[in-house]
Amino acid sequence: MQQPAAPPPAVSSPAVTVLEARALEKRFGTRRALADVGLTIGRGELVAVIGPNGAGKTTLLSILAGIVDADGGIVERHVERIGWVPQRLGLYARLTVRENLETFARLERLHEVARRVDAALSACDLVERAHDRVDELSGGLRQRTNLAVGLLGDPELLLLDEPTTALDPRQRENFWSILTRLAAAGTAILYTTHLVQEAERYADRVLVLADGELVFAGSPDALAAAVGAQGLDFEEAFVRFLRTKGH
Numbered sequence: 001m002q003q004p005a006a007p008p009p010a011v012s013s014p015a016v017t018v019l020e021a022r023a024l025e026k027r028f029g030t031r032r033a034l035a036d037v038g039l040t041i042g043r044g045e046l047v048a049v050i051g052p053n054g055a056g057k058t059t060l061l062s063i064l065a066g067i068v069d070a071d072g073g074i075v076e077r078h079v080e081r082i083g084w085v086p087q088r089l090g091l092y093a094r095l096t097v098r099e100n101l102e103t104f105a106r107l108e109r110l111h112e113v114a115r116r117v118d119a120a121l122s123a124c125d126l127v128e129r130a131h132d133r134v135d136e137l138s139g140g141l142r143q144r145t146n147l148a149v150g151l152l153g154d155p156e157l158l159l160l161d162e163p164t165t166a167l168d169p170r171q172r173e174n175f176w177s178i179l180t181r182l183a184a185a186g187t188a189i190l191y192t193t194h195l196v197q198e199a200e201r202y203a204d205r206v207l208v209l210a211d212g213e214l215v216f217a218g219s220p221d222a223l224a225a226a227v228g229a230q231g232l233d234f235e236e237a238f239v240r241f242l243r244t245k246g247h
Helices: 057-064 097-107 113-123 139-150 169-184 196-202 220-226 234-244
Strands: 017-028 031-042 046-050 072-077 082-085 157-161 188-192 205-210 213-218
Touching: 017 057, 017 188, 031 057, 031 072, 031 188, 046 057, 046 169, 046 196, 057 157, 057 188, 082 139, 097 113, 097 139, 113 139, 113 169, 139 157, 139 169, 157 169, 169 188, 169 196, 196 234, 205 220, 205 234, 213 220, 220 234
Parallel strands: 031 213, 046 188, 046 205, 082 157, 157 188
Antiparallel strands: 017 031, 017 072, 205 213
């Protein structure tokens, strides 16, 4: 008896695009910060932006967040709710965690402040610290409070600039457990980091900036493969890649 044909393999649909940028240009005086940079990010993706100091990483995120204007190019935001978590903490030290969140929610003229604050506290594992003053918190808890501010608007896209720079390994692990939960729930996350191991461990894709130019976009494994460095330490592969590009 002829066996029935096997069903065709399932084809996964591409992620729904939440943000596109094309041909971004930015100068500060005579210094070129970005040159012809383009990217896309899809729903639920974790995308890392890595590169040497002064590569343009913070400038790129600031443009995507709408904080800084580009000198050229196009940014298309396909979602309305975008969260921004800057590297520098912008919290009120003498207010409690909850009071900070309530203050920022009102400054943003958000509705249902109590519900939004409760949701952000829960998402960032801060419920038990809600009534602690910020100046009494550890660095890791302050950074989680900073993240909670960025989540008040229930963002579909979250932009973070060097979010774990000042954290110890345990604090970084706690912070990333929060971000990976958000991504699994569908939030698109784009972050800069100089800790390239975080890009290797957590990112679906990495974008490499050098001297304002986007010189690579792909998976961490693909970056290592591009310089024949599979199996080597990712940081070593990254440095080798930059050297092949003259940086």
